[in-house]
Amino acid sequence: MFTRTSPSTGPKSPEVTGFYDPDTGSIMYVAADPATKKAALIDVVLDFDPAHARTRTDSAQEVLDFVAAQGLTVQWVLDTHPHADHMMASAWLKDQTGAPNAIGAKTRDIATLWAGFYNLPDAFDPDRDFDRLFADGETFRIGDLDVRVMLHPGHTLGSITYVIGDAAFVHDTLMHVDAGTSRADFPGGTSADLWNSLQSILSLPDDTRLFVGHDYPPVGDRQDPAWEATVAQHKAHNPHLAGKTEAAFRQLRDDRDATLSLPDRMLYALQVNLRGGRLAPTESDGNAYFKIPANKF
Incomplete structure (x- = not known):
């Protein structure tokens, strides 16, 4: 697995290691407090083979x-939103580490929306399945590091950013600085909300390290995956944002989204x-089953 570490820049700044999952283009993160060796796991993938409807924990185990090799203690298992392109390893990681798992509070609204799409009215209960549902502005700690939660809808209606010192985990809002931004056409997402969320992210200090959720190389001459750039770099060089008005951004985003298929793992x-x-839950034969709506999307 392709990995890269962004070192701490000083007190109150986390060391961040990203792990690239080539099957889904996802980046999984370990954000660690160098002083206390406490860490959070962010957006870790549960491997899934769509052809055989089979799950594995290889990627999560690698994290x-x-x-373990770094001598870290997992204090939190975090996700930024209910992902459409990969399964989250949250429950398995909680079982392995004993750390609480968390996501944004508006996941409740996403659960209600998708319960309708699946015709599974009683299936989803985020209050049951997550230890914390963070609201906009809530704070918590990873070791001695302060963490602030920011609600940033657009990609989904409940996506959140974790701001840890000079690092912000901005999920599926931005792509890498040379690639642009992420789609806003999933149910509950809009390009208007995404624009407002991006402006909120870009209001962070210019030296804030922004860590994105996905990359799909090759991009231009770049062959390797990349996921870190500063606020200042995105302001100056992101092709979807630099010099763009809201109207121009929304037109670009909506036109692009109209050409995209659903991710093959989404349903x-x-x-x-x-x-x-x-x-x-397993059924009478001991197996669990997926329910896929036909002709819905």
Whole structure:
């Protein structure tokens, strides 16, 4: 797995290691407090083979192996939103580490929305499946590091950013600085909300390190995945934002989104992620089953 570490820049600044999952283009993160060796795991993937409807924990185990090798203690298992393109390893990581798992409070609204799409009115209960549902502005700690939660809808209606000192985990709002921004056409998402969220992110200090949720190389001449750039770099060089008005951004984003297909894991992933990374309860034969709506999207 391709990994890269962004070192701490001083007191109150986390060391951040990213792990690239090539199957989904996702980046998984370990954010660690160098002083206390406490860490949070952010947006870790539960591997899924759509052809065989089979899950594995290889990627999540690789993250845990890194944590053990670095002598870190997992204090939080965090997700930024219920992902559409991969399954979250939240429940498995909670079982392995004993750390509480968390996501944004508006996941409740996403669960209600998708319960309708799946015709599963009683399936999803985020209050049952997550230990914390963070509201906009809430704070908590990773070791001695202060963490602030910011609600940033657009990609989904409940996406949140974790700001840890000079690092911000901005999920599926921005792509890498040379690639632009993320789609806003999933149910509950809008380009208007995404624009407002991006402006909020870009109001952070210019030296804030922004860590994005996805990359899909090659991009231009760049062959390797990349996921870190500063606020200042995005302001100056992001092709979807630099010099763009809101109207121009929304037109660009909406036109682009109209050409995109649904992720191949989406209809599988959301019914797992809205259970905190758990499969549906097993049935009388001992197997769990996915429910996929036909001709819905």
